[in-house]
Amino acid sequence: MKRLILTLMLATVSFAPLSFAASSTPDQAATQQAPVTVHYRTAAIAGVNIFYREAGPKDGPVVVLLHGFPTSSHMFRNLIPLLADRYRVIAPDYPGFGQSDAPDHTKFVFSFGHYADLVDGLLDRLGAKKYSMYVMDYGAPVGYRLALKHPDRVAALIVQNGNAYEEGLREFWDPIKKYWADGSKESRDALSGLVTLETTKFQYTDGMSDLSRISPDNWVHDQALLDRPGNKDIQLDLFYDYRTNVPLYPQFQAFFRERKPPTLIVWGKNDKIFPSEGARPYLRDLPDAELHLLDTGHFALEDKLDVMAPLIHDFLDRKIAEGN
Known part of the structure; x- marks a missing residue:
């Protein structure tokens, strides 16, 4: 018995180094990708500090991620590393959101036109002269205004x-x-519920196919920023300014038809804020767009990252030439 135990011990010792060596061969080590480093930076653009996340090769094709309400570039925290293996990813926070400045709303114009100008200034500062855009919620009018400024x-x-x-x-x-x-105070005050914890949580949970995938950190993080002194008025100003986007819809649509940018649509079909009725019309102006209606809600990345990230990466790989 002692001889058997000794034999087994020697066998274990002799095989362990071989197993370790096999897992560390140069060929296998070369195939392992290093973790992506995400940088968290701030740039002063037109007198306001704009926070942004950046990752990926400096010479890679640029992908700009434009967030929605009531979140920030935080919504892209999981997507960024999955795109940054090949693409230079830039995700800014608008003023009043995330880590960017939140000036007094009586002294600063909180509008979608102003946001587009500031993002434009940031991209110029970063030397991004050609880019793909991921647009979501508020990011759509910001991005489409940017497209009207620089369609090329x-x-x-x-x-x-x-x-x-x-x-x-x-x-x-x-x-x-x-x-x-009517622009009345009564109508403005009636919208106060849209910046409460109940509504913020609703945006993350309603229509989701698997609530166990949705981290409560999302609404806790967003609500803490919404609850900052003065931020409610910033958000109410933006609700009112959203009206200025609607008259631009024909111009946005003309941009789609005339420029025909390669387009991927990945849409949470259960969203009550931007329902799927807003997804299908894109095909009128972009008949070659790739449309995916997903069984999820408003913040689809929280629920369907495993589906969306491969779709997005594959789309960019197929449609975006090296060096853009």
Whole structure:
């Protein structure tokens, strides 16, 4: 028995180094990718500090990620490393969101036109002269205004629950449309519920196919920023300014038709804020767009990252030439 135990011990010792050596061969080590480093930076653009996340090769094709309400570039925290193996990814926070400055709303213009100008200034600062854009929620009018400014710079579009058609502004928008129509304090105050924890949590959980995938950190993080002194008025100003995007829809659509940017649409079909009725009209102007309606809600990346990231990466690999 002692001889058997000794034999087994020697066998274990003799085989262990071989197993370790096999797992560390140069060929296998070469195939292992190093973890992606994400940089967290701030740039002063037109007198306001704009925070942004950046990752990927400096000479890679640029992908700009434009976030929605009520979040920030935080919504892209899991997607960024999955794209940054090949692409230079830039994800800014708009003023009043995330880690960017949040000036007094009486002294600073919180508008989608201003946001587009500031993102434009940031991209100029970073030397991004050609880029693909991922647009979501508020990111759609910001990105499409940017496209109108520089149509030649847009290499491709990734659209996720971001509207450019009146069919997409349904029942959820009725109280906001009332505020657009009369601009009254009463209508403004009636929208206060849109910046509460209940609504923030609703945006992350409603329509999701698997709630166990949705981290509560999302609404806790976003609500803490919404609850900063003065931020409610910033958000109410933006609700009112959203009305200025609607008259631009025909121009956005003309850009689609005339420029025909390669377009991937990955849309949470259960979203009540930007429902799927706003996704299908893109095909009128972009008949070659790739449309995927996913069984999820507003913040689809929280629920369907494992589906969306491969779709996005494959789309960029197929449609974006090296060096853009």
